[in-house]
Amino acid sequence: MKRILSALIITLISVAVFSQNDQTTCNLGFSFKINNNPNWGNNEPVVTEVTPGSPAEKAGLKANDIILEVNGHGTYLKPAHTIMSWFMERPSDMSISIRNFEASFKPMTISKDCRLRNGLSEAQLAPVFSFYSLEDVQDRKFIIPVKTTINPDAEFFNYRTYDFAPSDESSRELDERINLIFTRVLSELGLKRDSEDPDFIIQTFYGYQNNPLFKADSPARGTYSGTWRFDTRNNRMVKIPVYDPTQPIRIDDVMYNLEFGYRFYDRKFTEPGKPMLVWESEVKEKLSDNYGLLEYLEMNLPLILRKFPNSGNLEKATYHVKYSRYNYTGINYDLNDLKTIVSVDAGSPAARVGVKAGDVVVKVQDHSFNHDAKSLTASYRRFIAETMKYRDQTTKYTDSNGFQNAMYWDITHYNDVSKEINDKKRYKSGFSYLFNFNQYIDWNTPNTLNIEIERNGEKLVFEINPTITWYSQVLVE
Numbered sequence: 324m325k326r327i328l329s330a331l332i333i334t335l336i337s338v339a340v341f342s343q344n345d346q347t348t349c350n351l352g353f354s355f356k357i358n359n360n361p362n363w364g365n366n367e368p369v370v371t372e373v374t375p376g377s378p379a380e381k382a383g384l385k386a387n388d389i390i391l392e393v394n395g396h397g398t399y400l401k402p403a404h405t406i407m408s409w410f411m412e413r414p415s416d417m418s419i420s421i422r423n424f425e426a427s428f429k430p431m432t433i434s435k436d437c438r439l440r441n442g443l444s445e446a447q448l449a450p451v452f453s454f455y456s457l458e459d460v461q462d463r464k465f466i467i468p469v470k471t472t473i474n475p476d477a478e479f480f481n482y483r484t485y486d487f488a489p490s491d492e493s494s495r496e497l498d499e500r501i502n503l504i505f506t507r508v509l510s511e512l513g514l515k516r517d518s519e520d521p522d523f524i525i526q527t528f529y530g531y532q533n534n535p536l537f538k539a540d541s542p543a544r545g546t547y548s549g550t551w552r553f554d555t556r557n558n559r560m561v562k563i564p565v566y567d568p569t570q571p572i573r574i575d576d577v578m579y580n581l582e583f584g585y586r587f588y589d590r591k592f593t594e595p596g597k598p599m600l601v602w603e604s605e606v607k608e609k610l611s612d613n614y615g616l617l618e619y620l621e622m623n624l625p626l627i628l629r630k631f632p633n634s635g636n637l638e639k640a641t642y643h644v645k646y647s648r649y650n651y652t653g654i655n656y657d658l659n660d661l662k663t664i665v666s667v668d669a670g671s672p673a674a675r676v677g678v679k680a681g682d683v684v685v686k687v688q689d690h691s692f693n694h695d696a697k698s699l700t701a702s703y704r705r706f707i708a709e710t711m712k713y714r715d716q717t718t719k720y721t722d723s724n725g726f727q728n729a730m731y732w733d734i735t736h737y738n739d740v741s742k743e744i745n746d747k748k749r750y751k752s753g754f755s756y757l758f759n760f761n762q763y764i765d766w767n768t769p770n771t772l773n774i775e776i777e778r779n780g781e782k783l784v785f786e787i788n789p790t791i792t793w794y795s796q797v798l799v800e
Contacts, residue, residue: 349437351410351417352377353384357403362479363632364389364422366400375794376446382433384421386798387633389480391428392420422480424632425513442655442665446792449649449757454707455744456758458731459648459793462723463560465551468568469606469627469640474589477601479632481591484517485509488526488588500617501527501624505585508628522591524598530582531616538575547576547611551720553644555625558795560644560720563622564612568639572609579610581619587631604630626797635800643723643800648793649757652772654678661699661754662692664776673774676785682776688765689773690745690753702751706743713740737763760791 352374358364368390373379390398393409394417410417415437420430438444453460487505490498505525506516538544547570549562566572584605588598606627608619630640653671657663664682667674684692694702714730722729732740740763744752756772759765772787 346440347437348440349435350374350377351379351433351435353379355390355403355406358389358633360633361475362473362477362634363387364480367391368398368401368403368406369633370421372796372798375796376792378434378436382431384419384431384433385423388421388423390419391422392418392430394418423513424480424483427480438655439665441658443658443661444655445649445651445653445757446647448656448754449647452703452754452757454703455752455755455764456732456761457729458761459646459758461560461644461646463551463553463644463720464723465553465642465644466568467552467606467623467626467640467642468608469604469630471630471634471637472603473634473637474599474601477589477599479601482514482522484515484521485523485525485587486516486518486521488524497617498527501529501620504620504624505628508625512631520590522589523601524588524590526586526588528582528584528586529616530580532580534574534577534580536575537578541573541576543573544576544611547572548717548719549611552622553626553642553795553797554622555797556622558646558793560646561622562718563619564610564614565619566609566611568608576611577609578612579614581608581610581614581616582606583616583620583624583627602631626799629797629799641800643798645796645798646794648791650760650772650789651792652678652774652787652789654684656684660695662694672787672789673785676787678774678776678785678787679778682778682783684753684774685777685782686775687753687756687772688759688769690747690755691751692753694751694753699751702749706750706752710740710743713743732763738766740764741766 353370354372355368355370358367358369363369370384370386370388370390373384373386390406392398393406394412396409398406414435416432416434418430418432420428422428449460450462487498487502502525547566550565550567551560551562552565553559554561566577582605584603586600587602589601590598593599604627606623626642627640651671652673653668654664654673655666655668657665662684664678664680664684666680667678686692711728713733713736715733716730718731719727720729721727744750744755744764755764759772760768762768770788772789773784774787775782775784777783
C-alpha cells in the first residue's frame, strides 16, 4: 500500500504541489506548460489542468487560461522553472494575471493550501480504494476521431463574439438544436453570441447514412462491445453504439456511418464578404446500431468542442476523465500507518464533533483499523480477486493504469458484495466507509459514521455526518 500511495503522491506533485519546508507541502492546484501554439498563448504558460476543489479552482482559474504575470513578473519567453520559482516568493498566496475569452487581462489571487507532508486526505484515498466502488471513482481514457485544421495566422484570444451561418429551411429545426449545443459550450468559455457584428461565424455540416454493405447476420457483429464516452450532462461514463476508432472493424458489421463537422470563419480582421477560415474540425464515426445524429451530438459535441482553442493533436482527440464521489469527513491520515490522524480540516464534519490531530482511529462503522501497510495491501488485493465474480461483465473497461478487468458491481449481487465487505475476519475494509452511501457497501446506507478513536489512552466514539463530495474532470489533448 505504501508503494501505491507513494506513486499517488508523485502524481500530485505535477499539479503545482511544492515543498514549503521539510514538514509542509503547499498546493495551488493547477499545472501549466509553455505553449508553442501560434493560435493561443505562443511562448507563454498556458494552464493545462485545474484540480477540482483546489485553491486555483476557487479563485476562478480554468484550463487554457494564458498566464501573463506571476507576482508582477511577466511570463513571456520565460522558462517553466523560472515561473515555478515565482510561485514560492510569498508564503501564503500568489497573484497572477491571465488572458482568456472573457478578458484580455484579469488579475487574481490564489491562496496556498498548505498541509503536513505526511498527511493523506480522503480525496487522495478514494482513488486508492476505488475498487470498493468503481461506480464512484474512475480514471479513464477514450478517443474520438476528430481531425482538426487550423489557420496558423489566427489569434483566437482576440475573439469575443460569434454567430451562426444561415440555415436552409429543410434543415433549420435540426440546425437550431445543434446551435443550442454550441451556444451552451461556448458560453462556458466566455464567448457570447452577437448577431449584429460577430467576430467569427460558425458553419456546420453533417451526414447520417445507412451502410449498404451491412449484414445483420454477420457472425462477428456480436463480438464487439460498445464504446464508453463521458456524458457531460450527467457526469457519467456511458456506453454508446459507436465502434472504438482504435480497433479494426469489418465493413459489413457497420450499420450506419455518421459524419459531423464545423468551421469557424473570421469576420473581425477580414474585409466584409470575404470571411477567412480559421478552424475546421470533422469527425467520422462507425455505428453498430441506430443512434440519431442529434442524440450523438448532444453527448459528443461538448467533448469535441473542448479541442478549441488549444487544439493539441490535430489527428484525434484523446480524453482523460477523472470522476470521484466519496464521503468527506475532513480527516487526514498519516501515510505511514493510515490510522493516525495528522490533521482535521477546519470546519469539517469531523472537526465539528471534536475529532483532533493526534487521535488514532480504532474503528469506523465497526471495521477495525488494526492494520499496517502490508496487511492492508494484502487484504485489499485479496478482496479484489475474490469478489471479481460479483462484477458485471457488460461494464468491463480498461482504466488509465492499464487494468483491463475494471467493472461495476452486478446489481443482482449487491447483497453478496455487502456481506463480503462486512466479513471482518477475512478483509480489512475500514476505508470502505468512503463509499458506504451505496447498498453494496452497507446494505442500510446509513447517514452517519460511527468512528472510535484512541486519545491519550482513552477510547472515544464520535458520530459524524459526512458530506458526499464529488467532482468530475475532463482533459483533452
